[in-house]
Amino acid sequence: FETYFLNRADQAVALAKAVGKNCGVCLDVFHMNIEEKDMLAAIRLVGPLLTDVHVAENNRLAPGMGSIDWNAFVATLRAVGYK
Numbered sequence: 071f072e073t074y075f076l077n078r079a080d081q082a083v084a085l086a087k088a089v090g091k092n093c094g095v096c097l098d099v100f101h102m103n104i105e106e107k108d109m110l111a112a113i114r115l116v117g118p119l120l121t122d123v124h125v126a127e128n129n130r131l132a133p134g135m136g137s138i139d140w141n142a143f144v145a146t147l148r149a150v151g152y153k
Contacts (some may be wrong), residue, residue, distance in 0.1 A: 077105045079112035086119050094121030099138060103128040109138075110146045117150045 076082050079097060086093040095116045099109070106112045113120070127136030134140065 077101070079106060079116050083116055083119060093119075095119045096122040096124065098124040098126075099143070100124070100126040100128065100130060103138065110142060113143075113146045113150055113152075120147075120150060120152050123147065123152070 076085060079095065079102070082095040082097075086095050097113065097116060097120065102109045102112060125133055127133055127138055129136045
């Protein structure tokens with residue numbers, strides 16, 4: 071969105087794997103809404119590499135004040151083991 075470096079989850083996974091076992095992935099919901107074709111698929115792709123999630127609505131407001139399906143988002147985080 072604002073850079074040409076690591077805009078999508080697949081790019082972050084590739085970098086994390088290239089760096090090594092001590093490198094994880096942080097997902098940012100606002101940017102995922104812009105860059106990802108399917109945010110839930112992106113979470114599933116990252117899976118156990120997911121170390122952090124930045125939370126904001128598609129309009130940068132608080133969760134629930136935009137169009138993100140938070141129930142599905144949180145359910146997918148739980149499904150991949152994110153705590």
